[in-house]
Amino acid sequence: MINYEQFVLDNGLQVYVHEDHSAPMAVLNLLYNVGAKDEEEHKTGFAHLFEHLMFGGSQHIGSFDEPLQKVGGENNAFTSNDITNYYITVPSNNLETAFWLESDRMLSLSFDPKVLEVQRSVVIEEFKQRYLNQPYGDVWLKLRPLAYTTHPYRWATIGKEISHIEEATMDDVKAFFSKYYIPNNAYLVIAGDVTLEQVKQLCDKWFAPISAGKPYLRNLPTEPLQTSPRLLETIADVPLNAVYKVYHSPAKLDADYYAADMLSDILGRGKSSILYQELVKDKKIFNSINAHLSGATETGLLIIEGKLNKGISAETGDEAIQQVLSDFLASGVLAEGLQKVKNQAESSHVFGQVELLNRAMNLAFAAALGDANLVNKELTMLNAVTTTDVNTAAHKILQQSNCSTLYYKSSAQ
Amino acid sequence: MLDRTTAPVAGKLNDDFKLQSAKKHPLNNGIKFHTLLCGNQEAVRLELIFNGGNWNQNKAGASYFTTKLLSAGTPNYSSKQIENILALSGAFLELESNNEKNTLTLYVLAKHLESLLPLVFEIITQPTFPQEELDNLKKISLQNLSVNLGKTSYVASTNFREAIFGNTHPYGRALTEPVISGIDRDALVEFFKQTFSHSNCDIVLSGNGSIDFENVINKYFGQSSWGSAVPQLQEHSFQYSPIKQTVEKEASVQSSIRMGLPMFNISHPDYLETSILIEILGGYFGSRLMKNIREDKGYTYGISSSLVSMQHGGYLVIGTDVGCENTAETINEIYHEIEVLRNESVGEEELNLVKNYLTGSFLNSLNTPFALADRFKSIYFNGLPSNFYTHYLQTIQNVSAERIQQLANQYLIVNKFSEVVVGKR
Numbered sequence: 065m066i067n068y069e070q071f072v073l074d075n076g077l078q079v080y081v082h083e084d085h086s087a088p089m090a091v092l093n094l095l096y097n098v099g100a101k102d103e104e105e106h107k108t109g110f111a112h113l114f115e116h117l118m119f120g121g122s123q124h125i126g127s128f129d130e131p132l133q134k135v136g137g138e139n140n141a142f143t144s145n146d147i148t149n150y151y152i153t154v155p156s157n158n159l160e161t162a163f164w165l166e167s168d169r170m171l172s173l174s175f176d177p178k179v180l181e182v183q184r185s186v187v188i189e190e191f192k193q194r195y196l197n198q199p200y201g202d203v204w205l206k207l208r209p210l211a212y213t214t215h216p217y218r219w220a221t222i223g224k225e226i227s228h229i230e231e232a233t234m235d236d237v238k239a240f241f242s243k244y245y246i247p248n249n250a251y252l253v254i255a256g257d258v259t260l261e262q263v264k265q266l267c268d269k270w271f272a273p274i275s276a277g278k279p280y281l282r283n284l285p286t287e288p289l290q291t292s293p294r295l296l297e298t299i300a301d302v303p304l305n306a307v308y309k310v311y312h313s314p315a316k317l318d319a320d321y322y323a324a325d326m327l328s329d330i331l332g333r334g335k336s337s338i339l340y341q342e343l344v345k346d347k348k349i350f351n352s353i354n355a356h357l358s359g360a361t362e363t364g365l366l367i368i369e370g371k372l373n374k375g376i377s378a379e380t381g382d383e384a385i386q387q388v389l390s391d392f393l394a395s396g397v398l399a400e401g402l403q404k405v406k407n408q409a410e411s412s413h414v415f416g417q418v419e420l421l422n423r424a425m426n427l428a429f430a431a432a433l434g435d436a437n438l439v440n441k442e443l444t445m446l447n448a449v450t451t452t453d454v455n456t457a458a459h460k461i462l463q464q465s466n467c468s469t470l471y472y473k474s475s476a477q
Numbered sequence: 478m479l480d481r482t483t484a485p486v487a488g489k490l491n492d493d494f495k496l497q498s499a500k501k502h503p504l505n506n507g508i509k510f511h512t513l514l515c516g517n518q519e520a521v522r523l524e525l526i527f528n529g530g531n532w533n534q535n536k537a538g539a540s541y542f543t544t545k546l547l548s549a550g551t552p553n554y555s556s557k558q559i560e561n562i563l564a565l566s567g568a569f570l571e572l573e574s575n576n577e578k579n580t581l582t583l584y585v586l587a588k589h590l591e592s593l594l595p596l597v598f599e600i601i602t603q604p605t606f607p608q609e610e611l612d613n614l615k616k617i618s619l620q621n622l623s624v625n626l627g628k629t630s631y632v633a634s635t636n637f638r639e640a641i642f643g644n645t646h647p648y649g650r651a652l653t654e655p656v657i658s659g660i661d662r663d664a665l666v667e668f669f670k671q672t673f674s675h676s677n678c679d680i681v682l683s684g685n686g687s688i689d690f691e692n693v694i695n696k697y698f699g700q701s702s703w704g705s706a707v708p709q710l711q712e713h714s715f716q717y718s719p720i721k722q723t724v725e726k727e728a729s730v731q732s733s734i735r736m737g738l739p740m741f742n743i744s745h746p747d748y749l750e751t752s753i754l755i756e757i758l759g760g761y762f763g764s765r766l767m768k769n770i771r772e773d774k775g776y777t778y779g780i781s782s783s784l785v786s787m788q789h790g791g792y793l794v795i796g797t798d799v800g801c802e803n804t805a806e807t808i809n810e811i812y813h814e815i816e817v818l819r820n821e822s823v824g825e826e827e828l829n830l831v832k833n834y835l836t837g838s839f840l841n842s843l844n845t846p847f848a849l850a851d852r853f854k855s856i857y858f859n860g861l862p863s864n865f866y867t868h869y870l871q872t873i874q875n876v877s878a879e880r881i882q883q884l885a886n887q888y889l890i891v892n893k894f895s896e897v898v899v900g901k902r
Contacts, residue, residue: 086517087844088491124481129763134830135487136837153841157488164485171481185775189731193778193798197731199627273479301728303623334569336560345557348613351620374620400565407567411586414520418684418845 066423066439068253069260073267075276076248080427080436081263082255084420090156090256091421094166095428097251098244099146100223101216101284101362109223112143113187113232114240118150120179122169135161143221146361147432153421156257160266167270170250173241180234187229191222199302200472203369210296211310211365211468215287246277251431255424287312287363294468297378299475304351304371305378306472309385311461313357313366316433321364322445323453324357324461328366329405330397330454331355331389336404339368342388349376349384361433366461378471389462396455409446490836496843496866499681499853502691504699506675511857512690513683513850519587521684522847525601525698526854529672530577531647532789533711538656539668542614544574546665547581549610551599556610559596566593576648577788578858579672587686594697601673602703606665618657629726630798633733633899636722640895641739641792646715648787674704679857683850713789715739719892724899732804732900735796736811738893740784742791743859747884749872751784754884757823757831758782758814759795761838765814766795774810776803788859793888801901808896818885822878832873839870 068082100111118141119128132139137154152162195201204220212218223229252271254263290312313328314321332339332355343350353370372381416422423439430438460466499511534540548570549556563570566589571582581601585593625631635651642649650656680698682690717739741748752760759766759782766780780797799807842848856865 084517086515087840089841089844130830131484133761133763133834133837134484136490136833136840138834138838138841155488155490155837155840158485158837160485161487164481168481182772182775186771186778189776189798189800190778192730192800197629197729197798199624269479302627304620334560334564336557336564341557341560344617345613348616351617371620371624373616374623404561404564404567407589408564408569409567411520411567411569411584414518414586415584418516418518418520418847420844 066417066427068427068436070436071264073247073272075272075274077267077271078251078431079263079267080251080253080431081258081260082253082423082427083258083260084255084423085257087420088156088257089420090154090159090162090254090258091424092152092154092159092162092166093253093255093421093424093428094150095251095253095432096148096150096245097249097280097432098148099144100219100221101145102244102282103216103219105216105219106228107232107236108219108228109187109221110228110232110236110240111148112221112223113183113229114237115141115143115148116183116187117173117179117237118169120176120183121174122165123172123174125165125168126174128165128169132161132165137162145217145221147429149425149428151421151425159254159258163266163270167274170245170247170271171274175234175238177234180232180237184229184232187222188226191226191229195220195222200306203308203470203472206296206298207308207310207468207470210294210470211312212287214285215363216284217287217360217362242277244280246280247271247274248276249280251428253424253428253431255427256420284362290466290468293464295471296469297471297473299473301476302472302474303476304374305376305381305474305477306369306371307378307381307385308470308472309368309382310468311366311463311466313364313461315363316361320453320457323449323457324366326402326405326409326446326449327454327457327461328355328357329408330401331392332368333405333408338392339370339385339388343370343384347384349373349381375477378473382469382471386464393458393462397451397458399451402449402451402454406446406449410443413443490833491840494840494867494870496852497849498863499850499857504695506699506702508675508678508680508699510680510682510691510694510699511853513681513846513853514685514690515849516685516846518684519686521585521587521590521682521686522850523583523585523590523597524681524850525581525597526679526681527579527672528577528677528708529579529668530575531650532577532713533672533709534647534668536660536664536668537650538652538660539664540574540579541652542611542660543665543668543672544572544579545614546606546610547572547600547604549614550605550607551603552605553599554596556607559600562596563593568593587684587688590686590688591693594693598697604669606662606669608662611660611662611665615657615660618652619654622652622654622657629729629731629733629899632724633735633897634796636724636899637735637737637794637895637897640720640722640897641717641737642790643715646713648790649715671706671709674706675702677704677706677708681850681854683846685846719895721896722898723902724897726900729801729900731798732801732898732902733796733798734804734807734896734898735794736808736894736896737793737795738890738895740791740793740888742786742788743855744861747888748784748786749869750876750880751884751888753831753835753873753876754818754881755782755784755793756835757827757881758818761831761834763830765818766811769810769814770797770799770807774803776800776807804898804900804902812891815885815889815891819882819889822882825878828878828881832876835873836870839866
């Protein structure tokens, strides 16, 4: 259970306060409701590049990191397809430094051309390190446009291609900032050794003077229903063939989201799962295999991914997966199988709340979905899932016509 | 009008800090059981830690395969049944072999802990090491190795450790293809016998729950003598001479660079102050190397330096992945930053920043019972005094710029550096 209080500033900034006085530390987590899905299709990777620029100095403060490090604080940020999230941990008696820094970069950035130039290079190196210079690193660059024809989930957070990052201009930066980095498009969570009264005062002082912007009303194209199977083959210098199968699955707030979540766990979470036991342990076709949901806010994916044992073709692996799935659809899930993944999920949920920073982030994610209290409802919703719900979800999701398959083939084989 | 140009007045960082210490509870059979109980969640991490690891194995790979296969079968349960029982309780089991230890870690909600302990006891006392499970794990390990060998960062890190310690030393020898292929069931049985016993075991439980943990652990692990292993410590040494190695990878778009030299470990009197020097060089986001190679030149997504401490030695490693065309210049700049640290004293502002950053990040790192237990283990297994971390915080506050420069001259001897580049030089 995460206790919290909330209030809204006149400029629209939504604030959540979670008190925990067990250690003299505080967290400031600021989530902006903008992700890679809000990008234009010829300027992809921009939300993430922009995140880098947020550390390059703001209107009144030359460096973001140094003043924070000077008072014992740490910070970082990440961008996903849905959101951009910034977080600071700091000894609680220096919380105000975090407010000072975070509010100034919401007010305005320095827009220094050298910062843009350097961060373009840094992000290009990140692109290479994560996506190009790793075996199987470019899988999602290929899978996303296969699974999504229309929705902007069809490109990865890092961007479609390096040239989009190279071509980013300062005008793009400024336009992006004024469109999305406004108090009425953000969720602020303060957690730890703080009080509601203190947070209200600090918010009034540092965030309240920032003007609201024009509300951002998201209006993304919806992904049309997939009606036939899709298949893509690629060949690369990797040692093992691999198969990726992705199925359209419910959005985060859909009624059957948790049934789909339990379904993916039953199929492929850990060594007791059906796919692992049948295909790694019994038939010894796969070297590794797992299933999980993409966790995206909007229309999501159920992902099955596995690497094959040496000498076994992607086609053989795909057939074996489909056999497991059709057996599963025919027999349905057993009560014990469902109870198992519920218990695993409960365990993950509780362990996930041990750390203060995680609690703060989870509150922010839930708030951005529209209801911060979702963090406290999650277990109840998980536990309400029945075997019938899982079987219904399985029949709806696990159809070949709903599936995009990628054969990632080894050039050596 | 709000003044946004001036930082708010900073509060003093907590220097009267007391690390919550572990409680010791000797079990009936003499096992040392340590608890670190705190936090609001009824969740625990149970660690059974055996003195062994790569350091004490007679055959390369024995420690790794023995540990990984502990849960592959017992007289009463197949590996599938074991996985199912664990999953039904929502528990997660990790089996880890490292340089000096073999550890079984169980993450579980407190309410399910006791029901799993008979199984855990059977796993560490009566594993059967089925041949079929060993064969499958060997096959999977060989294939995973072939995937890893396609990563410049993996090759650079393993080659670098080999450059430091040599390929016959436990810290330098990797799990190579011949090592994996050469493992047989006899090696597992032998390693198991010489490692897993009550007299060679520490148990650490961290987390919280309304359970009498001492009583429960004693009931399942403390009642009898089990296992035949007696504590042992093999002897290993290495001769170091620096090497410069380039592994060309034609298709790479980045080079992985690793450079450094052997150093002392956490028990050495200069360790703490030297760790501050290494922090300034490349230990945090605002470090000299990050500012130069990333934030000024944009050559990399990240660069870092760290002082790695094992039980019987340590080393300094500086690591980064850079665009191939910038490999040579990056190496030059790394040496340049070291020269600057040797020749010029660190400015007061930078030194104070690092001191406060390290203090704050240390305090913040203690925010879970599991992190506290990790700190305890570092002290305990290295034989350090219980006030070690108080001493750490004092050392941070007291170290001077002169001392940092002196340490740079004493230890950052660039002609003793080894360099490994995987990609293109």
